[in-house]
Amino acid sequence: MSERPETLYKAVGGIDVLHRLSNTFYDEALADPLLAPVFADFTPTHIEHVAVWLAEIFDGPADYTARLGGHQALLRSHLGLSITEPQRLRWMELMTAAVDKELPDDELLRRRVVEYFDWGTKIARDVSASPAGEDLGDPGPTPRWGWDGLR
Numbered sequence: 832m833s834e835r836p837e838t839l840y841k842a843v844g845g846i847d848v849l850h851r852l853s854n855t856f857y858d859e860a861l862a863d864p865l866l867a868p869v870f871a872d873f874t875p876t877h878i879e880h881v882a883v884w885l886a887e888i889f890d891g892p893a894d895y896t897a898r899l900g901g902h903q904a905l906l907r908s909h910l911g912l913s914i915t916e917p918q919r920l921r922w923m924e925l926m927t928a929a930v931d932k933e934l935p936d937d938e939l940l941r942r943r944v945v946e947y948f949d950w951g952t953k954i955a956r957d958v959s960a961s962p963a964g965e966d967l968g969d970p971g972p973t974p975r976w977g978w979d980g981l982r
């Protein structure tokens with residue numbers, strides 16, 4: 832078997848694939864009765880921002896930190912959303928389908944990416960229980976997710 836690329840970012844195929852993943856996911860999420868109300872203030876920049884965040888998480892360029900406010904800004908954008916567990920599970924269901932559609936046919940790669948989403952959606956749900964504007968303190972740098980999960 833050929834060697835795996837060092838990072839999940841390279842293994843998924845880079846920013847264009849992450850952009851397609853984000854796009855496919857939001858097509859479904861915005862049409863979903865359980866999720867659409869949460870995304871009432873959705874703007875198309877969201878699709879690109881999610882792709883840029885994922886690139887950084889999966890060990891690609893740190894552009895979310897360089898131009899979009901980094902880890903703290905990502906957490907802050909979920910404050911006050913009051914995400915329920917059924918909404919988190921629907922988010923996971925739609926994202927897992929998007930992963931199956933857009934990512935290379937590599938079982939381990941897909942599993943690691945979905946594991947990241949499971950971990951990250953729990954954080955989003957927990958943060959979303961606090962009101963908008965809450966001081967989150969310094970959450971530290973953006974986490975990185977690799978072939979062995981969280982580093």
Ligand code: HEM
Pocket residue numbers: 866869870871872873874876877878880881884905908909912914918919922947948949950951952955956
């Ligand atoms: C690993 C999981 C997640 C990631 C990586 C993620 C990523 C992001 C990013 C990058 C933004 C900022 C977008 C921007 O700047 O325009 C954002 C905002 C947002 N996220 Fe998430 N998110 C996750 C989980 C969730 C979940 C589970 C929900 C709800 C069920 C959710 C709902 C939202 C909403 C409503 C916003 C603000 C909407 C807007 O700006 O239009 N997110 N998310």
